[in-house]
Amino acid sequence: MLEQRVREYLTVTLGVPDVAISGLYRIPGGASRETWSVDARWLDNGREVSRGFIFRRDPDASLLVTDRDVEFRVMKAVAAYGIPVPRMHWLETDGAWLDRPFFVMERIDGCETSPTKVLMDPRFFPGRDRLAGEFVDILARIHALDWRAAGLEFLGPPAGESDCALTEIEKWEAVVDRDALEPQPVLRAAFRWLRRSLPAPAQRIVLVHADYRTGNFLCTPEGEIKGVLDWEMTHLGDPLEDVAWACIRPWRWLGDEKIGGLMDRGDFYRRYAEATSIEANEDAVRFWEVLGNVKLAAIFITGARSFCDGRTRSPMMAFLGRNIARLEVEIMDLMEV
């Protein structure tokens, strides 16, 4: 059924007499949107064309309530500035074709996203140093991007450099207010702590990816990052928000202190500062790490709410919703309470 509708969509959108499709399957992960892969073949002036596409479809319910238009427009815009992202093809904002809105992008083959593969598979070990370097360099490029020139002012810049932190506190506090199903004393205390511990104003206002971490890029065994994914939370703000998000314990993966499972914290800060002239001030990063853990807890709470309200039967939503406790430990450790 879905296969037939995807075929019809591609036939009409590509403007060709017929498209043959195969290998349609749902890719695991992508808890905020459904991700489907498909191979398509068609004739273009008698020449056979073969291409892989990724469909990102809005879910019935999600960990995040985000606008797919934003993700589509930002990924399209940053590609022109040397940020590796899959090429964006089409955005469909209604459910006429596939019941729910979706967008279609290029499939980049020969890469992995899973931290299990990227960090555990021996094939990826020789590329680890290169990967660490690319991880920092691409983040630096995102932060160096002239977002006005790129047409990203629609994201709504904070009023000033000193407003970035408060804007994010308010955003995630509102999510907890809206979705929490039970008392959240640690998160409530964390919001108090965050308001008391506001960092120095952002050194500059940049495009923040907001989910930049191991697991959200496509990379080769040689350590080349060919696509940065999952831009649904992107916004304009403080670059250290991304730096700290990459540092939080859930994304360290290897059970040690290596950032993203890739490099020591000091190396990460140093490489980043060399590439951007932005210093990763310890107090500011600590602030943003507390906020990062709070944000992740808030995202899980949204998933739990979706599950308990019956909007999804996803076991992942149930599982994550039941497991914010260790984030609370991390938050209390960082707050030193």
Place this chain on the structure above:
Amino acid sequence: MRPDGLESIRAVQSALAELIAPELSSPFAQDAAQTLQMLLESLAAVWDSAADELRRDNQSLAGLLMSSREAIKSASDSNESFASAVSEIEQRLSEDVGDSIAIAALSSRNDALRRTLEHTLMAFEDLTGEPPSAEITSVRGDIYGHLRDVATRGWSFWDVSSFRRRMTGIHQTTTSRDDAP
């Protein structure tokens, strides 16, 4: 009754791993099966202890609320939040909660006590100006100690999947190989 709840969960996990998962061809379904395993494991971990832990947590929460009330009453400076906290604590502690040990009843009581604890802790956190009294500082520390004890019992998604343990094992193997002369 045998098999009991825990044994039944283990049976479901075994069937999922040995009978169902190998038949799944789609990566998405395989991933969902693995998530189900983690969800079942998190249930199995608390199956036997949940009621007892809730009962003890509720006792501990009630104790913390009593200590908070005394600390607030002994504080030299009072404020609206403190007065409201004392009032809420007294109302909460005076509730007739019955003696049911059904998990739903214990959870409901736990929610109510935690909500009052949350409000009380926020009253402490909102203190400005003079440092809080020694009593308030002490009970505030005890509250965080309790919250930490409860949270430490929980699982993290990066532990549960055994992913982290597996990775640590491989990492250690790699490190020792790298360290070899």
